[in-house]
Amino acid sequence: MTEKQSKTAISRRTFLKTSTLVVTGTAVAYGAVSVPLLRRDRLLLRPPGALDEDIFLASCIKCGQCLQVCPPQVINLAGISQGFGVGTPYIIPREGGCILCSGLPCVLACPTGALAHDLSLGKDAEMGLAVISNPDTCLSVLGVNDLIYRLENFQKKKTSSSDQTELKDILSSLIKRLTEDEKKVWQHKFSLPEISDKTLLEILKQLETSDLEWIINFAGSSSQAQKACQVCLSECPIKDEKPIVFIYRTHPDTGQKYVWPSVRKTCVGCGVCEEKCPTPVASVKITPRLSWSEKQAGNQTRKDKLT
Amino acid sequence: MKNTSDKKNKKQAKVKSFKGPGLRSQNLPQPGHRRHKWRNIRWAVLLFFNFLFFASFFFDIQILEGTLSGSRLLGFHLIDPLAAFQVILASKIIMVNLIIGVVTIFLIYLLFGGRSFCSWICPYHWLAELGEKIHQHLKKKKIIKNHTFDRKIRYYFYGFFLAMALITGYTIFETINPVAIISRFIVYGPSLMLIWVMALLIFEILYSRRAWCRYFCPVGVSYQLIGLVSPLRIKWDKEKCSNCKRCQSVCMVPHVLTDSVNRGATEYINASLCTRCGLCVDICDDEALGYGLKYLDKLI
Numbered sequence: 001m002t003e004k005q006s007k008t009a010i011s012r013r014t015f016l017k018t019s020t021l022v023v024t025g026t027a028v029a030y031g032a033v034s035v036p037l038l039r040r041d042r043l044l045l046r047p048p049g050a051l052d053e054d055i056f057l058a059s060c061i062k063c064g065q066c067l068q069v070c071p072p073q074v075i076n077l078a079g080i081s082q083g084f085g086v087g088t089p090y091i092i093p094r095e096g097g098c099i100l101c102s103g104l105p106c107v108l109a110c111p112t113g114a115l116a117h118d119l120s121l122g123k124d125a126e127m128g129l130a131v132i133s134n135p136d137t138c139l140s141v142l143g144v145n146d147l148i149y150r151l152e153n154f155q156k157k158k159t160s161s162s163d164q165t166e167l168k169d170i171l172s173s174l175i176k177r178l179t180e181d182e183k184k185v186w187q188h189k190f191s192l193p194e195i196s197d198k199t200l201l202e203i204l205k206q207l208e209t210s211d212l213e214w215i216i217n218f219a220g221s222s223s224q225a226q227k228a229c230q231v232c233l234s235e236c237p238i239k240d241e242k243p244i245v246f247i248y249r250t251h252p253d254t255g256q257k258y259v260w261p262s263v264r265k266t267c268v269g270c271g272v273c274e275e276k277c278p279t280p281v282a283s284v285k286i287t288p289r290l291s292w293s294e295k296q297a298g299n300q301t302r303k304d305k306l307t
Numbered sequence: 308m309k310n311t312s313d314k315k316n317k318k319q320a321k322v323k324s325f326k327g328p329g330l331r332s333q334n335l336p337q338p339g340h341r342r343h344k345w346r347n348i349r350w351a352v353l354l355f356f357n358f359l360f361f362a363s364f365f366f367d368i369q370i371l372e373g374t375l376s377g378s379r380l381l382g383f384h385l386i387d388p389l390a391a392f393q394v395i396l397a398s399k400i401i402m403v404n405l406i407i408g409v410v411t412i413f414l415i416y417l418l419f420g421g422r423s424f425c426s427w428i429c430p431y432h433w434l435a436e437l438g439e440k441i442h443q444h445l446k447k448k449k450i451i452k453n454h455t456f457d458r459k460i461r462y463y464f465y466g467f468f469l470a471m472a473l474i475t476g477y478t479i480f481e482t483i484n485p486v487a488i489i490s491r492f493i494v495y496g497p498s499l500m501l502i503w504v505m506a507l508l509i510f511e512i513l514y515s516r517r518a519w520c521r522y523f524c525p526v527g528v529s530y531q532l533i534g535l536v537s538p539l540r541i542k543w544d545k546e547k548c549s550n551c552k553r554c555q556s557v558c559m560v561p562h563v564l565t566d567s568v569n570r571g572a573t574e575y576i577n578a579s580l581c582t583r584c585g586l587c588v589d590i591c592d593d594e595a596l597g598y599g600l601k602y603l604d605k606l607i
Contacts, residue, residue, distance in 0.1 A: 061386065062481050069372075087487065111386060
């Protein structure tokens, strides 16, 4: 007992010194490391209803309840590498955009109102705006059909054990777009009573390399080939007020006519178009928190600092 | 007592010291006394609630959703008071949900004894308890020495981080809060911030026994305040105590027992730092310590 007490007595002499060191050390080190490192110059795409970035960062309690209730599970929690705001929710549109599901459960789940509760409809969200970031690769500018593009790409990188889910996805989309007459040709080709999602697995099963070529050729000569890619619009969760319209434009130098996907005011920046864009690097990208008025002012690539 | 300083002797002379009857021999526990009863119950409760958090996301079982910073128990908001105060100070907005969450926490821990959050719910506490075992083992083998800090640092931290929230407009403590980091890890998977938690644990194991919970953690301060008024406390029976003081050797905050075990002054462990973990109840072969309800025991 006496031994124990004497031990603490000795170490207590140093405690004041050490404790002060710890307190100041923690504060200084934390401030020094965090402030320059964590103030990022690029904004993250926040879930719908998010307050302005500064007040959002202040309000978010980092509980992750928005992430728990998200039906498509597209919300992630930021780590150190995402900078300021460890544990705050964000969406990576290329990996999965917000589908603006009805009721907006993430907004309802937020206990602090960092996702503002006055937002009740997905189409009223202001997450950002879609921007055609790579017009050179955009299939609708190039006038290329998305399914044929994907089929050809699939064939190019095809190895013996190629990704069946990708092919299934392409064929499923293709079948939906076939006309009745074209379906009959398919029925004959694969000797199936009907061509639909139900028989898709049958087709996949008996599909050989030569058949894939047949499909590509078929699609190339069918009504499909005439239609340029409109995936961003067809996948957009806002259905009634088209956020993207395809307008004809004339190239100022060459006089060539081309189609331009024009983003309209109704776009909320959910990110589904970026997710579904068939080009290897998405041709359309979400600029988080870009507002319509800012875009009108010609500010398309907002990279300004948070203050 | 010859090695202790004069100051200490004087201080102890002032205190009316308590000597128990000393009738009981150390090796004779009360018949039927179970050494790990409360620890096992407590660990089961702690793991169960953290499993509920895990299950809410992994299996979509919606009983206790969220993490320890903010959650919903069957739909009712629960918000960690320190996190809530930080959010209010940082955003300068008072959200009704935050207040509801804090009040619910207050009511729950009013029933279950304030800082019982630490020992019965907090996952960091559990990891630190395992770390403490390693620490004690190494200390026994004289590989390491224990170092102590000022217990008041926790209050400085509490004030410091609240002030920082107000000044910077950002909930700074929530980014380094090991409780929240581990809780998020349990529910949503690992993050790089776990390195910081590991560093803390290693610091505790090698340098200072239970340092975070004992001296630094401001999360517990909120619960400590609830503990001041919560009736659920450790009760000490003067008649049974043989004054072996082993309770103080296992306690994370041994000074809370001083008023009772050393001075014989109070029947209940009134110090708010007591986590109601029950380690002292388990170790006490005299069964002089147990759970009790201050103010209410006599009524019942």
